[in-house]
Amino acid sequence: MSNIKKIGILTSGGDCAGLNAVVASVVKAADKYGWEVYGIHNGTDGLTERPLSYELLTLQNFASSPWVRIAGSYLGSLNKGVKMESQAEMSRRFCEGVKELGLDAVIVVGGDGSMNIVSNYCKYAGVKMIGIPKTIDNDTPLTQYSVGFNTACQVCTDALDSLETTARSHHRALILEVMGRDAGHLAIQSALAGFADVCLVPEIPYTLQGIINKLEQVKKSGRSHALIVVSEGVKTETGEQVSSAKNLVGEKVHGGIGEYLSGLINQNYQGFQTRVTRLGHVQRSGNPTAFDRILAAVFGAKAVELLAEGKTDLMVGYSNGKIESYSLEEVVACGTSMLDKNSSLVKAAHDLGMYVGEL
Numbered sequence: 001m002s003n004i005k006k007i008g009i010l011t012s013g014g015d016c017a018g019l020n021a022v023v024a025s026v027v028k029a030a031d032k033y034g035w036e037v038y039g040i041h042n043g044t045d046g047l048t049e050r051p052l053s054y055e056l057l058t059l060q061n062f063a064s065s066p067w068v069r070i071a072g073s074y075l076g077s078l079n080k081g082v083k084m085e086s087q088a089e090m091s092r093r094f095c096e097g098v099k100e101l102g103l104d105a106v107i108v109v110g111g112d113g114s115m116n117i118v119s120n121y122c123k124y125a126g127v128k129m130i131g132i133p134k135t136i137d138n139d140t141p142l143t144q145y146s147v148g149f150n151t152a153c154q155v156c157t158d159a160l161d162s163l164e165t166t167a168r169s170h171h172r173a174l175i176l177e178v179m180g181r182d183a184g185h186l187a188i189q190s191a192l193a194g195f196a197d198v199c200l201v202p203e204i205p206y207t208l209q210g211i212i213n214k215l216e217q218v219k220k221s222g223r224s225h226a227l228i229v230v231s232e233g234v235k236t237e238t239g240e241q242v243s244s245a246k247n248l249v250g251e252k253v254h255g256g257i258g259e260y261l262s263g264l265i266n267q268n269y270q271g272f273q274t275r276v277t278r279l280g281h282v283q284r285s286g287n288p289t290a291f292d293r294i295l296a297a298v299f300g301a302k303a304v305e306l307l308a309e310g311k312t313d314l315m316v317g318y319s320n321g322k323i324e325s326y327s328l329e330e331v332v333a334c335g336t337s338m339l340d341k342n343s344s345l346v347k348a349a350h351d352l353g354m355y356v357g358e359l
């Protein structure tokens with residue numbers, strides 16, 4: 001059992017639907033133990049900047065407000081690449097912040113990068129930490145699902161449904177570029193849900209000829225329109241990243257492969273005209289689906305339960321219908337979870353006739 005009295009909760013990394021529901025479930029579960037819950041503003045910034053930025057969260061925060069039902073992060077978030085200070089300096093400031101606020105534990109709602117960075121800060125500060133996975137990329141290791149992924153998948157599926165009608169009217173092959181960073185989870189699941197003809201993911205090599213062959217097959221079958229999903233992390237056939245933009249620390253950010261492929265298809269194949277939709281940050285929005293709300297509820301409750309049992313350095317997760325916990329060390333060691341090209345999802349897509357690259 002623990003002697004916890006005060007905990008902090010923060011959301012870190014790119015936002016997504018379901019974050020507010022996670023925070024609400026933590027506050028409700030902690031209330032049972034009489035703990036105070038402090039919402040830390042803007043990811044770790046709330047503890048590393050001066051003055052500290054936080055607020056006491058109580059059941060009242062949820063009683064009369066609809067924010068548990070909407071996307072975004074009420075607390076604010078902080079994405080990688082924004083801060084340039086050294087990790088040692090940030091750990092020191094985080095530690096001071098934790099002490100000033102008197103926190104006994106921190107719950108971090110984040111992706112694989114945040115689990116890595118913030119677990120180091122927490123170790124340095126000697127404060128307990130439990131992680132809750134969230135990301136539209138679904139690339140946090142060990143858990144099968146992260147909060148926000150299911151809603152993002154629904155947003156992409158809705159976009160494919162909308163694109164299908166105009167593709168049909170104009171006899172076009174429409175390309176939808178989706179997010180996912182370096183992993184193809186969002187692309188393959190959206191492509192299956194949205195009945196796409198082609199789905200390109202970073203994990204599987206493809207050829208332009210392969211795409212064209214599929215479009216030609218569609219045309220010969222008597223259908224005069226097609227849908228192509230491409231994950232933002234897909235590279236050119238020869239392995240170059242297509243991106244003109246950089247983040248604040250000079251790393252290339254994803255985006256643009258859809259336009260690139262559209263140009264190539266138009267130059268090399270006359271069967272369909274193409275157009276591109278880059279869905280962008282709307283994928284991080286949308287009202288959280290029932291699945292994401294349920295995940296938020298059970299993950300929040302489990303994180304509090306683990307702390308109440310005196311546990312630390314764990315991430316909650318979902319595996320084969322069960323809510324589990326995994327050592328943060330193991331989570332960090334696993335790195336980013338990529339799409340397995342031998343998975344049943346890829347196999348099903350291939351078996352159903354979708355071009356998913358050169359398997």
Ligand code: F6P
Pocket residue numbers: 014079135136137179180181232254284
């Ligand atoms: O990791 C979540 C994510 O939405 C990725 O899918 C995307 O590549 C990235 O964040 C975009 O980040 P930013 O908000 O910095 O543009």
